[in-house]
Amino acid sequence: MAATNLFSPSPTLPKTLSHPLKQNPLSQFHILPLKPSKNLLKRHSLSLKAVLSENPAKTLTPTFQHCFKKSSDGFLYCENTKVQDVMEKVEKRPFYLYSKPQITRNVEAYKEALEGLKNPIIGYAIKANNNFKILQHLRNLGCGAVLVSGNELKLALRAGFDPTKCIFNGNGKILEDLALAAQEGVFVNVDSEFDLENIVAAARIAGRKVNVLLRINPDVDPQVHPYVATGNKNSKFGIRNEKLQWFLDAVKAHPNELKLVGAHCHLGSTITKVDIFRDAAVLMVNYIDEIRAQGFEVDYLNIGGGLGIDYYHKGAILPTPRDLIDTVRELVQSRNLNLIIEPGRSLIANTCCLVNRVTGVKTNGTKNFIVIDGSMSELIRPSLYDAYQHIELVSPAPADAEVSTFDVVGPVCESADFLGKERELPTPAKGTGLVVHDAGAYCMSMASTYNLKMRPPEYWVEEDGSVVKIRHGETFEDHMRYFEGL
Numbered sequence: 433m434a435a436t437n438l439f440s441p442s443p444t445l446p447k448t449l450s451h452p453l454k455q456n457p458l459s460q461f462h463i464l465p466l467k468p469s470k471n472l473l474k475r476h477s478l479s480l481k482a483v484l485s486e487n488p489a490k491t492l493t494p495t496f497q498h499c500f501k502k503s504s505d506g507f508l509y510c511e512n513t514k515v516q517d518v519m520e521k522v523e524k525r526p527f528y529l530y531s532k533p534q535i536t537r538n539v540e541a542y543k544e545a546l547e548g549l550k551n552p553i554i555g556y557a558i559k560a561n562n563n564f565k566i567l568q569h570l571r572n573l574g575c576g577a578v579l580v581s582g583n584e585l586k587l588a589l590r591a592g593f594d595p596t597k598c599i600f601n602g603n604g605k606i607l608e609d610l611a612l613a614a615q616e617g618v619f620v621n622v623d624s625e626f627d628l629e630n631i632v633a634a635a636r637i638a639g640r641k642v643n644v645l646l647r648i649n650p651d652v653d654p655q656v657h658p659y660v661a662t663g664n665k666n667s668k669f670g671i672r673n674e675k676l677q678w679f680l681d682a683v684k685a686h687p688n689e690l691k692l693v694g695a696h697c698h699l700g701s702t703i704t705k706v707d708i709f710r711d712a713a714v715l716m717v718n719y720i721d722e723i724r725a726q727g728f729e730v731d732y733l734n735i736g737g738g739l740g741i742d743y744y745h746k747g748a749i750l751p752t753p754r755d756l757i758d759t760v761r762e763l764v765q766s767r768n769l770n771l772i773i774e775p776g777r778s779l780i781a782n783t784c785c786l787v788n789r790v791t792g793v794k795t796n797g798t799k800n801f802i803v804i805d806g807s808m809s810e811l812i813r814p815s816l817y818d819a820y821q822h823i824e825l826v827s828p829a830p831a832d833a834e835v836s837t838f839d840v841v842g843p844v845c846e847s848a849d850f851l852g853k854e855r856e857l858p859t860p861a862k863g864t865g866l867v868v869h870d871a872g873a874y875c876m877s878m879a880s881t882y883n884l885k886m887r888p889p890e891y892w893v894e895e896d897g898s899v900v901k902i903r904h905g906e907t908f909e910d911h912m913r914y915f916e917g918l
Contacts, residue, residue, distance in 0.1 A: 437900050498745070499531040500785055500869060506828025508867065510785070510893045515826045518899055519787060519865050523889060525905060526788050526806035528876050530892035532569065534783040539573045542775060545754040549764060553772045555599050557737055558584045560776030560873040563890055565902035567591040570779070578737075578774045579618070582609030589616060599734065599772065601647070601698075603627070603669050610634035614642045619772075621647040621696050621734075623670060628682055628690075635689035645694040645734055646671055646679055646723075650715045669698065676719065680726055694732025695720050698774065702740040706751040706759045709735055713760040717767050733764060737774035741781050743870050745822040753778065777873040784872030786811050786888075787826070788851075790864045791843070800838045802857065804866055807842025808849045809885035811868055811875045815848040823851065826865030829858030840866070844883045876903075884911065 500510050508515045510531050518529060539554070546552040555578040556570050562584065567577070568591050576597025577588040582605075588598055595616040600609075603623045607630050613620055614631075615638040622628050622644050635642045649670035671679060683692045697712050713735055720730050739756055742748045753775075764771045788806035795801070813819040823840055836859060840852040851868050860866065879887045889905035 437898050498869075499534040499783065500867070502824070508824065508826040508865075511897065513893045513897050513899060515785070515787060515867065516865060518891065518893075519789070519826070521899065522891060522901075523905060524789070526786060526804075526810050526888045527905070528784055528871060528888060528890040528903075529787050530566070530784045530872060530890065530902070532783075532892045532894050535566065535569060535780065536573060538779045538783065539570065539575060542753045542757075542773070542779070543574070545752070545757040546771070546773075549757070549761065549771050550768070551770045553597050553599075553770070555597065555734075555772055555774045556779055557774050557776030558588060559877060561780045561875075561877050562587060563876065563903055564591060565892075566780070567593075578776075579613075582606065582612065585609060585613060585616075585618065599645075599696075599774070601696075601774075605630065607633055607637075611637040614638035614640050617643070619643050619645060619693070619732075621645050622679060623647050625678075625682075628679065632686050632689045635686075641689060641691050643691050643693045644683070645696040645732060646676070646692065647696045647698070648673060648676065648716065648719055650697050650699070650712045673719070676722075680723065680728070683728075692723070692728045692730060694730055694734060694770075694772070695723065696734035696736065696772075698736030698738065700738050702777070703738045704740040704750050706739075706756050709756055710759040710763075713763045717763050717769075720767060720769070731770050732772055733767070733769045734772035734774065735760060737776055737778070739775060739778040741778060741870060743820050743822065745869065779873075781870045781873035784875075785867040785869050786851075786871040786875065788866050788868070790860045790862055790866055792862055793838075793859060800836050802838045802840045802860060802866065804840060804842060804851070806851065806868070806888075807844040807883075807885055808846065808851075809842070809844055809882045810879050810888050811851060811871060812878050812880070813874060814851055814853075815846075816878075821852065821871065822869040823855050823857070824867060824869070825857065825860055826867055829860065833858040833860070835859070844885065881906070881911065884908070886911065 500508060503509055510529055511533060515529065542554050546554070553576045554574070555576040557578045558567065559580050564587070567587065571591055571593050576599070577593045579585045579588055579598060579600045580602045585600060589595065595618050599619045599621060600613045601621050605627060610620065610630050611634040614634045617640070620631055620642050622631060631642055631644060647670040649672055683690045695716050697716055699708060699712055713733070716733055716735070720733065723730050739753070740750060742750050760771070786806055788804040791803045791805055793800070793802055808815040814821065835856060838855050838857055839850055840855055842849045842851065876890065881887065886906035886908065889901060890903035891899055891901050893899055
């Protein structure tokens, strides 16, 4: 798919413009009034357990300056490009809009944080966002890839990622996909007894020894939503530490198929305390000490991903990539290890908005609703996790627009179809642009065609300010093609 250049905006920000939609659609209705707004380590043989540090790491990192920002003219800009102008040029449907320069800045922040460490790998988690053009850009910036399915593996290879900088994760990897990973020389994380058996079989099919890491469940509570916690004792992922010796013996029993090169853990997602990563790293280097003592040449520590971002846009000072790396740097260097990290959200989430249009505004007597053309089909995180994502209008509201409290909802036939609840916003006119911020991660990649809401197009703003289509929107005709010839 060739990228489509739509337009190049003016190099400077325009002066204040009057709102093009003067009419208040609710002037004849009553709108509800505005609402007031210890790091402990217990060691027993190969069984270790972490307890969350009681003193979170302090940071003096300045407040993040978002690539989407309101200018003095009251309009929302992506870099120096007015979002309203983009809306007027593209298809009249919901769409994702990215800042390509912000993607670059996010990667550079990780690369700078990793300076001084031996051969680190930034393994981008493709599950966060699988746009092919974005993957190619991340590859060009030097990233590796983290894969959790055979199709993600194929996509990474098609995008040109170096297989020796790719990591194949997952608790249910199938033999066919493992054989491809073995053939290409991808790192594979061992998640269970049957997973190890399948990796051995895949190595024999490919005729190549597989470099494996053991995914150890450190039983660390990341203090996040239970659906995105992956490193506690009840998780479906990873090896329980008391079974570690069984896996070491199994690797020893297959010297022609397996080479144990490292240990891996993944705690969860949206983590905002870097001490949690340090707690896990302490456990992991102790495991590595035990593994090395049995004669294995273990060179890699993979601490996973999961660093959170400021979804609330209230100026919170959250850990940066440097804060994360600095909290494990000494441990990694003390064992002369190569560090692998698996960022997804912290690389891509804050680079994007879902851009929608207001269909109308209504009240049911107890609640006010802004109804938009976007929905849970395009962006399911709020419905799935009750996740908060900042919402705002793309243009200045008319002077007479009443500020009230709204639920922002879509047209899908589900009561769970909402993008935000209890949001204080000026009453928007019909057709007004409304964005859901921080939509780069786990939004488009989780989109569906429920209610036959077809997946939307995607665009990005490039370094020179031009707007380029990076994914075509799906159509009804695309849907019907699945039934041709049947």
